[in-house]
Amino acid sequence: MSDTEEFAQTLLEWFDRSGRHDLPWQQNKTPYRVWVSEIMLQQTQVQTVIPYYERFMEAFPTVEALAQADQEEVLSHWSGLGYYARGRNLLKTAQIVVNDFQGHFPQDLEGMMALPGIGRSTAGAVLSIASQQRHPILDGNVKRVLCRYNAVESWSGEKKTEAMLWKRADELTPEQRFDDYTQAIMDLGATLCTRSKPKCDACPVQKNCQAWQLNRVADFPYAKPKKAKPTREKAMTILLNENRQVFLQQRPQKGIWGGLWSLPEMSLDQHETHIKSKVETRCDKGLNLIEWPLFKHTFTHYHLIIHPFFLDEVSSIKLEGEWFTVSEALSKGLPAPIRKLIKQLESSND
DNA sequence: AAACCGGGGGG
DNA sequence: CCCCCAGGTTT
Numbered sequence: 001m002s003d004t005e006e007f008a009q010t011l012l013e014w015f016d017r018s019g020r021h022d023l024p025w026q027q028n029k030t031p032y033r034v035w036v037s038e039i040m041l042q043q044t045q046v047q048t049v050i051p052y053y054e055r056f057m058e059a060f061p062t063v064e065a066l067a068q069a070d071q072e073e074v075l076s077h078w079s080g081l082g083y084y085a086r087g088r089n090l091l092k093t094a095q096i097v098v099n100d101f102q103g104h105f106p107q108d109l110e111g112m113m114a115l116p117g118i119g120r121s122t123a124g125a126v127l128s129i130a131s132q133q134r135h136p137i138l139d140g141n142v143k144r145v146l147c148r149y150n151a152v153e154s155w156s157g158e159k160k161t162e163a164m165l166w167k168r169a170d171e172l173t174p175e176q177r178f179d180d181y182t183q184a185i186m187d188l189g190a191t192l193c194t195r196s197k198p199k200c201d202a203c204p205v206q207k208n209c210q211a212w213q214l215n216r217v218a219d220f221p222y223a224k225p226k227k228a229k230p231t232r233e234k235a236m237t238i239l240l241n242e243n244r245q246v247f248l249q250q251r252p253q254k255g256i257w258g259g260l261w262s263l264p265e266m267s268l269d270q271h272e273t274h275i276k277s278k279v280e281t282r283c284d285k286g287l288n289l290i291e292w293p294l295f296k297h298t299f300t301h302y303h304l305i306i307h308p309f310f311l312d313e314v315s316s317i318k319l320e321g322e323w324f325t326v327s328e329a330l331s332k333g334l335p336a337p338i339r340k341l342i343k344q345l346e347s348s349n350d
Numbered sequence: 351a352a353a354c355c356g357g358g359g360g361g
Numbered sequence: 362c363c364c365c366c367a368g369g370t371t372t
Contacts, residue, residue: 042356043369082368085358119357140355159362195354196372224353 007205008174008181014204015184024053031105032063034130038122039090043083046190052081066091067098089117107131125182134178136169141189147221148193151210155222233305235271236263236338238345239279241314246329246342249321261332263341264319268307278318279311287311297337308341
C-alpha cells in the first residue's frame with residue numbers, strides 16, 4: 001500500500017470508529033441539503049450550525065421553497081450566523097437552480113462554481129458528498145491538516161503554495177469512499193488537528209505526519225504574513241487667538257475619529273499655503289508658523305505621523321470650527337493623540 | 351486585541 | 362492578479 005493510500009485508509013478507519021455520523025446534513029444527502037450545510041459551515045462551527053440548519057430546513061425544505069422565499073425571510077433565518085452576503089447568495093443560487101436548471105444543481109465542477117457563493121472547495125464538497133463524484137476539497141481545516149502532514153514551509157495563501165496544496169489534496173483523495181473521506185478529513189481538522197493544542201496523541205495519521213516527525217507541529221501552518229501597516233502623514237495645526245483659545249473642528253461622522261473634535265488637519269504639502277489663505281494674525285511680518293516635534297499614533301490599519309504646526313495671535317479665520325479655551329478643549333471628546341498635543345499647550349503656558 | 355475563515359469584488 | 366472585506370468565534 002502506498003503512502004497516499006495509507007493516509008486515506010487510516011483516516012477512514014478512524015472516521016468509522018470515531019467520526020460523527022449523525023449530523024442533520026448527513027441524513028438524506030441531497031445536493032440541496034449538503035449545499036446549505038456547507039455554506040453554513042464555512043463560517044460557523046458544527047455545534048452552532050445544527051439548530052440553524054434544522055430551522056432553515058423546516059422553513060425551506062426544498063430548493064423550490066427557498067427560491068420562492070423573499071430575501072427578508074431568508075435573512076431572518078440567517079440572523080446570528082453573520083456574513084449576510086452569503087444568505088443573499090443562498091437565495092440567488094436557489095433561484096438560479098430553479099429557474100435555469102429545473103431545480104437540479106449542476107453536476108459538474110464548473111457549473112457548480114458558477115453559482116453565487118460557491119467556490120472550488122464548496123463545489124467539490126457538494127459533488128463529492130451528494131453526487132458521489134471524486135473531487136478534492138481544500139477548506140481551512142484541510143489546509144491545516146495538509147500543511148502539518150507535509151510540513152509545508154510557506155503560507156497557504158501564497159498562490160503557488162495553494163496550488164501545491166490542491167495537488168496534494170487531490171493525490172490523497174482515494175478512489176473509493178471519497179464522500180466519507182471528504183467528511184473525515186474535515187472532521188480531523190475540526191476535532192484533532194486544531195489550530196492550537198492539536199491532539200496529536202489521538203491522531204490516526206501521526207506516524208507519517210512530517211510536522212510530528214520533525215517535532216515542529218507548532219510551526220505549521222505558517223501564519224499569514226502580517227502586512228506592514230502603511231504610514232500616512234498629516235499636518236495638524238494648533239491655532240491660538242489673542243485670548244489663548246485653541247481652534248477645533250468637528251470631524252465628519254464617517255472615517256477616522258468620526259464626529260470627534262480635533263485640530264484642523266491638512267495634507268503636508270498643501271497646508272502652508274492653505275493656512276496662509278485662511279488665517280490672518282496680528283503680526284504683519286507674515287505667519288510665524290512653528291513646527292513642533294513629530295507625533296506618532298498607530299491605528300489598527302495604519303500609522304499616522306502627525307506634523308504639528310503652531311501659530312499664535314490669530315486674529316481672523318475662514319475655516320469651519322470654534323474657539324475654545326484650553327481647558328474647554330480638554331473637556332471635549334478628543335482623539336487621544338490630539339489630547340496629548342493640546343495638553344502640551346496647557347503645560348507650556350507662559 | 352488579533353487571527354481566522356471561502357468567496358466576491360475592486361483596484 | 363493581488364488585496365481587502367465581512368462579522369462572529371477563538372485564542
